[in-house]
Structures are given as C-alpha cells and as structure tokens.
Amino acid sequence: MSKELIVLDNLSKIYDGCTTALNEINLSISRGDWTSITGPSGSGKTTLLNMVSCLDKPTSGSIMIGETKINDLNQTELTRFRRENIGLIFQQHYLIPYLSALENVMLPMYYNNNKDESIAIKTLKRVGLGHRLHSIPAKLSGGEQQRVCIARSLINNPRILIADEPTGNLDQKNGRVVLNLIKEIHEAGNTILLVTHNSKIAREGDRIVQIIDGKVSMSNMTVIN
Amino acid sequence: MFYQILKKSLFKRKGRLIIAVIAIVMGVTIPAAMFTVSLDVNNKIGAEFRKFGANLLIVPKSDIIPVGIGDISLTSVTNQQYINETDIYKIKTINWSKNILGYAPFLYQVITAKSNGQEQQVVLTGTWFEKNTTLEDGTNFLTGVRRINSWWWSVEGNWIGDLEFFNFSSTTCMIGINVAKKMNLSLGDIFSVTYQDEETLSLEISGIITTGGTEDNHIFVPLEVAQYLTEQTNAIHTIQVSALCSGCPIEDIASEIESEINYIEAKTILQMTNTEMSILHTIEMMMTIVTLIALLATLLGVSTTLTTSILERKTEIGLMMSIGAENRKIASLFLTESLLIGVMGGFIGFIIGILGAQFVSITVFNSFVSPQLIVLPIILVIASIVSLFASIIPINRALKIEPVLVLRGD
Ligand SMILES: Nc1ncnc2c1ncn2[C@@H]1O[C@H](COP(=O)(O)OP(=O)(O)OP(=O)(O)O)[C@@H](O)[C@H]1O
Ligand SMILES: [Mg+2]
Numbered sequence: 158m159s160k161e162l163i164v165l166d167n168l169s170k171i172y173d174g175c176t177t178a179l180n181e182i183n184l185s186i187s188r189g190d191w192t193s194i195t196g197p198s199g200s201g202k203t204t205l206l207n208m209v210s211c212l213d214k215p216t217s218g219s220i221m222i223g224e225t226k227i228n229d230l231n232q233t234e235l236t237r238f239r240r241e242n243i244g245l246i247f248q249q250h251y252l253i254p255y256l257s258a259l260e261n262v263m264l265p266m267y268y269n270n271n272k273d274e275s276i277a278i279k280t281l282k283r284v285g286l287g288h289r290l291h292s293i294p295a296k297l298s299g300g301e302q303q304r305v306c307i308a309r310s311l312i313n314n315p316r317i318l319i320a321d322e323p324t325g326n327l328d329q330k331n332g333r334v335v336l337n338l339i340k341e342i343h344e345a346g347n348t349i350l351l352v353t354h355n356s357k358i359a360r361e362g363d364r365i366v367q368i369i370d371g372k373v374s375m376s377n378m379t380v381i382n
Numbered sequence: 383m384f385y386q387i388l389k390k391s392l393f394k395r396k397g398r399l400i401i402a403v404i405a406i407v408m409g410v411t412i413p414a415a416m417f418t419v420s421l422d423v424n425n426k427i428g429a430e431f432r433k434f435g436a437n438l439l440i441v442p443k444s445d446i447i448p449v450g451i452g453d454i455s456l457t458s459v460t461n462q463q464y465i466n467e468t469d470i471y472k473i474k475t476i477n478w479s480k481n482i483l484g485y486a487p488f489l490y491q492v493i494t495a496k497s498n499g500q501e502q503q504v505v506l507t508g509t510w511f512e513k514n515t516t517l518e519d520g521t522n523f524l525t526g527v528r529r530i531n532s533w534w535w536s537v538e539g540n541w542i543g544d545l546e547f548f549n550f551s552s553t554t555c556m557i558g559i560n561v562a563k564k565m566n567l568s569l570g571d572i573f574s575v576t577y578q579d580e581e582t583l584s585l586e587i588s589g590i591i592t593t594g595g596t597e598d599n600h601i602f603v604p605l606e607v608a609q610y611l612t613e614q615t616n617a618i619h620t621i622q623v624s625a626l627c628s629g630c631p632i633e634d635i636a637s638e639i640e641s642e643i644n645y646i647e648a649k650t651i652l653q654m655t656n657t658e659m660s661i662l663h664t665i666e667m668m669m670t671i672v673t674l675i676a677l678l679a680t681l682l683g684v685s686t687t688l689t690t691s692i693l694e695r696k697t698e699i700g701l702m703m704s705i706g707a708e709n710r711k712i713a714s715l716f717l718t719e720s721l722l723i724g725v726m727g728g729f730i731g732f733i734i735g736i737l738g739a740q741f742v743s744i745t746v747f748n749s750f751v752s753p754q755l756i757v758l759p760i761i762l763v764i765a766s767i768v769s770l771f772a773s774i775i776p777i778n779r780a781l782k783i784e785p786v787l788v789l790r791g792d
Contacts, residue, residue, distance in 0.1 A: 203790070212704055213786045233708055240706025247789060251701045255390040260383070267383040268706040309705065 162188040162317070162348050163209060168218035170204050170371075178204040180371035181218065191349040193362035201371040202352045203321055209350060210243050210319045211235040222317070240269055244310030246320035250302035252294040252309075259290040262309045269313050280308045284338055300331025307338055318342055320351045324358065336361065388718055395691060399723065402687040406727020406765050407734065409680025414735020414761045416669040419742050422751040438623035438636055439649045440465065440473075464617040467605070469643050473623060474517050476638040481626040484529040486510050487618040489608045495601065497565050497573035504561055506575060507600045508608020508618075513544040527602075530624035535597065539569045539589035544604050553607055555585040558598035562590050575601065577611050623648075665746070677768055684772035688720060692780045699780050700788035709781050716780060720773035721766055728765030732758050 163186040170179040178201045186192050194202050207213040208220060211227055220227040222242065230238060239245075252261045262277045281290055284304040294302055303323060310318060320339065324332035336358060343349050351362065359365050367375040392399055442463055465487070473485055489508040494501055510526035517523050528541055542554045557567060567573060567587055574584045591597055609615055625635045636648035692699070699712060736753045743751040 207786045210704075213784075236703065236706060236708050239704075245704060249789075251697065251789060253387075253698055253701065255394040256387065260386055263383060264702070264707075265705045268702075268708070268711060272383070313706070 160187050161185045162190075162223060163350075164221040165208075166219045166221070168205075168208060168220065169216050170201070170208065170213070171216045178371055179208070179215070182368075182371070182373055184366065184373060184376070186348065186350065189346055189348055190364060191343045191351065191362035193359035193365045194350065194352045194368060195354065195356065195359050195365060196368035196374075200368045202368055204371075205368065206319050206321050206350065206352060209317075210245055211239045240265060240313060242316050244313070244315035244318045246303070246306050246310050246318070246323045248322040248325045250294070250299065250306050250326070252302060252305060254294055257291045257293055258286060258297065258305045258308075261294070261305055262312055265309060265313050271313075277308075277312060280312055281305070283311075284308045285334070298331070300327055300334055303327060303331070303335050304338065307335065307342075311342065315347070317348045317350065320349070322352055322354065324353070324355070332358075384715070384718075388715060388722075391695075391715075392719060392722070395694075398687055398691045402684050402720075402723045402769070403727045403730065405680050405683035405687065406724055406769055407731040408683075409677045409768060410728055410731035410761050410765045411734045411738060412669060412676055413673045413764060414732045414757055415738035415742060416666060416673065416735075417757040417760060418736055418739035418751055418754050420666055421754040421757065422739070422743065437632060437650060438625055438639070440621040440623060440639065440643075440646050441619070441649065443645050443647050464614070464619065465621060465643070465646055467609075467616045467618050470618075470621060471515065471517055472642045473621070473639055474523060476635065476642055478625070478635045478638060481635060483624045483626055484525040485621050485623040486525065486527040486530055487605060488620045488622065489605060489612070489614065489618045490600075491577065491608060491612040491614075493601075493611070494576045494579075495561070495565060495573055496576065497567060497571070500565055502561075502565055504575075505600045506577075506608055506611070507597075507602050508605040509602060510605055511542055511544055511602075527622070530622060531593075536592045537589045538592070539587070542588045542602075542604070544606075553583060553585055553603060554588040556589040556591050556602040557587055558600050558602075559590055559592045560598040561601060562587075575611070577613075581611050581613075583607070583611055665742070677764070681768055681772050684720070684723065684769050685775055688716070688773050688776035689779060692716070692776045696783055697788045699783050700785040703783065704785040704789060712780055713777050716773055716777045717770065720769040724766035724769030725762055727769070728762040729758075731765065732761045735761070 163184075165182050165184040168179055168182040168184075169177070171177050180201075182205065194205065196202050204213070208215050209222070211230070215228070222238075225238060227235070227238070253264065256264070258281060259274070259277055262281055263274065266272070266277060278287070278290060281287060284307055286301060286304055286308070289297060289301060294305070297305065303326075307323075310320075318339070323339065324335050327335060339349060339351065340361065349362070351358075353359050365375070365377060366373055442465055467487060470485065470487055473479075474482055476482070486509050491506050491508075492503055493506040495504045496502075512524060512526045512528045515523050515525055526544065527535070537556070539556075542556055562568065565573070569587055569590060572584055572586045574582055576582045585601070585603065591602065603611075605618070609617065623639070625632060632650045636650055639648045640646060702712060735757070736751075739751045743749055
C-alpha cells in the first residue's frame with residue numbers, strides 16, 4: 158500500500174467557462190495525515206474539497222483516492238464511493254429539520270442499507286449527545302448540531318473526513334469541543350482534510366496547504382506539539 | 383427509515399399535501415360520479431331485461447326458394463306464412479337453452495267485434511298467457527306472454543289463464559285500452575266477435591291492457607280460441623322469445639334457433655325504451671369531456687404543488703445526496719409521496735362522487751343509486767396514474783439538484 162491516499166494531478170476547475178477556481182493543482186495527501194487548508198476567501202478551498210469529496214467533477218486533471226480513479230466513476234458510482242469512503246462536515250450544520258438527531262445520524266446508514274441503530278447511538282454518545290438522541294435539530298444548540306453532523310459523517314466508517322470550516326459558526330467553547338472531536342478522529346487513524354481561516358486551528362494539523370487564486374502557494378509540514 | 387422520512391416530511395408540509403390531495407379529489411369526483419351513475423343505470427336496465435322483456439322475434443321466412451323442383455312438401459314449406467305450434471318447444475333445445483327464459487306464440491286475425499249495436503274491425507290475437515308446456519325431455523316449462531312481458535303490460539283487472547279444456551260458449555279475454563275506449567267497453571262487459579261472418583264467440587272482458595304499443599289496439603284470447611275461431615289449427619304467426627343475454631351474444635341464440643327451426647327467421651329486437659339509455663350516453667359524453675379537462679387541470683395542479691414542494695426542500699435533497707442518497711432513493715421517496723396523495727385523493731373523490739351520483743340520479747332519473755364498489759379501484763388507479771404523471775417533472779427537477787450549489791454556505 159502506498160503512503161499516498163489522495164493524489165491530485167494537474168487538477169483544474171473552471172466555472173461557466175470563465176471563472177478559474179482551481180488552476181492546475183498538484184497535491185498528494187498521505188494516509189492518516191491531517192491536512193489543514195487555508196487561503197483567502199474565493200481562493201478555491203471549497204471547490205477543492207468538492208472535488209475530493211466527489212460532489213463535483215473537475216474540468217481537467219485527475220483525482221486518485223486509494224486505488225480508485227475518481228474521474229472514471231459515473232454519478233451513481235460517485236455517490237456510492239462518497240458514501241463508503243468520505244465523511245462530510247459543512248460550515249453550516251445541515252441537518253434534516255424534521256428528523257431527530259438519531260434519525261439524522263442514521264440517514265447515511267440507511268442509504269448504505271445498514272439498519273443497526275446501536276451503532277448510531279454509540280456514535281452519538283461518542284460526540285457527547287447520548288442524552289439528545291430524540292431531539293430535533295431546532296431543539297439543539299449550534300455546537301450540538303455540529304456534533305450531530307460529525308456523528309453523521311463518521312457513521313459509515315469513512316477513511317477520509319472532509320470538513321469545511323467546521324468551527325466557523327461556533328463560539329470558542331463549542332469550537333473547542335468540535336476541534337477536540339476531530340483530533341480524536343485523527344488519532345484513531347483517519348485522514349483529515351480541513352479548511353479553516355483560523356491559523357491556530359490550522360496548526361493543529363500535520364501539514365498546512367495554502368491556496369491563493371486556485372493555486373497551491375505554500376505546502377509545508379508542521380511539527381505536532 | 384424510509385417511512386419515518388416519508389411520514390415526517392409529509393407531516394411537516396401538511397398544507398402542500400392537503401392542496402395536492404384536494405386537486406386530486408376535484409379531478410376524480412366527476413369520473414367517480416359518472417361511473418357510479420352509468421354502472422347503476424346499466425345494472426338496473428340489465429336487471430329489468432333479465433326479469434322480463436322479449437328480445438327475439440321469430441317470424442316465418444317469407445322467401446324460401448325451393449331446393450328440389452317438383453318436390454311438393456318443399457313447395458308447401460316455401461309458401462308457409464305460419465309457424466307450426468308443435469315446433470315451439472324446439473326453441474328450448476338449443477345449446478343456449480338455459481338462457482331462454484320464456485316465449486309466447488302469437489296468431490293475429492282481423493275480426494269483427496260487436497257491442498251495443500256497434501261494429502268494429504279489430505285484431506284478435508291468440509297467445510299463451512301463462513301456459514304449462516312440456517319440453518322434449520318431459521320436463522314442465524311454464525311460459526307465455528305474462529312471463530316475458532308482464533313488466534310493460536300494465537293490466538287493469540285480471541290476467542286470464544290458458545284453457546284447460548275448450549269451452550267456447552263463455553270465454554274470457556283481455557282487450558287493449560284503445561279498443562276499450564273506442565267501443566266503450568269496461569271490465570266485466572260481454573261482447574261478441576265474428577270471423578268472416580261464420581263463427582261467433584262471446585267474450586267477457588277480464589282485463590284491460592295498456593302498453594303504449596300496438597297491443598293497445600288488440601283483443602287477446604287464448605291461442606286455442608283464436609285458432610278455433612279462425613280455423614287455423616296448429617298455426618301461429620310469430621313467437622316472442624325472452625333470452626337472458628347479459629354477456630352472451632344474442633345473435634348466436636338467434637342463429638341457433640334459426641337452424642333448429644329451418645323455415646323461420648329470428649330477429650333481435652330491443653324492447654327497452656331507449657330514453658334512459660340516450661340520456662345516459664349524453665351525460666356520459668359530456669362527463670367524459672369534463673373529466674378529461676378536470677384531470678388535466680389536476681395534473682397541472684398536482685405537478686405545480688409538487689414542484690413548489692421540491693424547490694422548498696432543495697437544501698434537504700442536496701444534503702441527502704451529499705451524504706450518499708442515490709437517485710432512486712430520492713425518486714422513490716417522491717414517487718411514494720405522490721402515490722399516497724393519489725390514493726388519498728382518489729378515496730375522498732370516490733366518496734364525494736357517490737354523493738354527486740346520488741344528486742344526478744335523483745334529479746335526472748328520479749331514483750337513488752346504490753354505491754358501486756367496483757368504481758373505487760378504478761378511481762384509485764386513475765388518481766394514482768394522474769399523481770404519478772404529475773410527479774415526473776418535479777422528480778426530474780429534484781434529481782437535477784446539485785448538492786454543491788445548494789450546500790454553499792454564505
Ligand atoms: N458554482 C459556481 N459557479 C460559478 N462560480 C463559482 C461556483 N462556485 C465557486 N465559484 C467561484 O469559484 C471561486 C472559488 O470559490 P470557492 O467557494 O472554492 O472559494 P473558497 O476558497 O471556498 O472561499 P471562502 O473562503 O469564501 O469559502 C470563487 O471565485 C467563486 O466565486
Ligand atoms: Mg469556502
């Protein structure tokens with residue numbers, strides 16, 4: 158098994174034929190690494206995550222995740238690959254408003270034809286929400302909602318966790334809680350791709366990649382403290 | 383899980399759901415009412431047919447060409463304008479004989495009726511009223527005009543019976559209402575009839591008949607009496623047959639009878655007054671047009687409602703997709719939702735339709751309809767098809783949603 162889990166080769170994304178969001182990106186991400194992605198607004202960070210999480214297709218260039226060449230997959234295969242390999246955490250806590258915390262967490266399991274409720278309960282307990290299983294999102298605080306999202310992203314045991322500013326909408330205390338959870342997940346051996354504007358949070362990772370105008374401007378290793 | 387999502391998402395958007403269901407209800411109420419009325423009327427007509435009513439008329443073939451030239455017996459068949467009374471039983475020997483409910487022979491002759499010094503040329507008709515006949519296999523078969531036509535022969539006074547034995551000195555008869563009026567006769571009166579100034583009979587009036595048809599101009603006596611008076615033993619002119627034919631081809635019965643008695647012709651007749659039928663057809667046609675328009679409107683209404691509902695849930699659908707829902711999972715959610723809308727709307731529409739049918743039936747036909755349960759599945763299918771069709775465009779829109787676009791947090 159190679160050390161590289163994700164390999165982006167000359168990856169470009171041009172929206173509507175004119176906006177170049179990503180410009181020939183070359184990037185390798187090692188298995189088990191936490192990579193923090195920073196850069197100014199509009200530089201292409203979210204676009205990059207969308208490519209890696211198979212939500213969008215590149216204009217040119219290729220993406221390899223493990224042994225799979227993402228470019229070759231069709232819509233259904235992409236959905237399935239994402240479901241089985243990638244956990245997504247968004248900046249906003251997107252939850253289905255009429256489903257309980259437990260049901261929201263079980264949704265990816267349902268799409269994966271897994272009905273084991275106990276796994277979902279265990280995962281919710283792991284993010285500290287064992288007492289909130291049956292609350293609907295509106296009854297949860299922002300931090301709690303984001304923890305439900307984290308539980309949901311972990312439920313299918315993904316190899317890669319992709320988070321786009323997961324603490325961006327949280328106060329410091331809740332941000333800490335979420336960050337500690339991500340740390341735990343990282344320590345459990347998962348590969349993490351995290352976009353953040355906060356340099357302190359970025360430094361929690363093994364490596365920081367800075368993107369400016371759709372290009373990797375700096376890619377360095379930092380020492381774990 | 384599927385049903386949790388379905389149940390909770392429907393509950394969350396009760397308003398939209400109700401609007402879509404109402405659209406379906408409005409679309410299917412008219413066809414539900416229409417089917418109920420037309421089935422009910424058809425059933426009633428069918429039942430009346432089954433109970434009474436001749437629907438075959440047997441007459442002698444008028445133009446048989448002789449096969450063997452010089453063959454005397456064949457020539458006589460050719461010229462025959464009568465049916466042999468002794469051949470009647472053959473009608474009950476065909477393959478469809480179970481469907482032959484009854485028959486009655488008729489012999490017509492113009493005679494002179496005299497009463498109170500008044501003379502009139504009248505048709506005297508000999509027939510079976512309610513005669514116990516013996517079939518080929520020896521079984522008894524009660525038949526006659528009373529069996530096959532009683533529902534549209536309205537009789538004032540009493541039906542007469544057939545003769546057990548000849549007693550021509552005092553015979554009872556039934557007369558048509560027009561004869562009674564013209565000759566100023568009433569129940570219990572006795573008058574005399576003469577055939578070609580030879581035989582004379584006195585008849586006592588037992589019943590006065592009103593049918594609205596030619597019967598109103600006739601005098602009815604037992605067949606034997608007519609044959610005796612006009613000296614035509616064993617002869618009859620026509621036979622009216624009542625055959626049960628809901629489903630079975632009346633033409634088949636007719637041609638079987640024709641091959642059984644080879645010198646006759648069996649003609650199918652429709653004795654029903656066609657008024658109800660034609661009213662029904664007019665209503666059905668109008669309703670069909672209205673229904674098609676209504677269903678089209680329903681289709682558009684439901685489609686718009688579902689589209690709005692899907693646009694409202696764009697983020698939700700995008701989220702489902704991003705966390706791994708395949709297209710068919712999304713589609714099946716909305717298909718089930720619209721099927722549910724269809725079934726609910728169909729059911730309510732069916733019930734309102736029955737009430738509407740009741741109203742139509744009372745105002746147009748002056749009778750209550752009985753609910754036709756068979757209409758329910760038909761309406762449910764129509765409603766489901768309409769709502770599924772209505773969901774095609776919205777579902778396509780749902781599947782075109784791009785998660786990256788709806789999940790862009792700003
Ligand atoms: N769907 C789209 N259609 C057209 N242009 C787009 C689309 N998505 C992104 N862009 C453009 O691509 C560029 C990169 O956008 P992206 O969302 O990746 O930036 P970002 O680095 O995530 O910014 P932020 O820090 O504000 O989230 C921007 O100029 C943006 O306007
Ligand atoms: Mg972004």
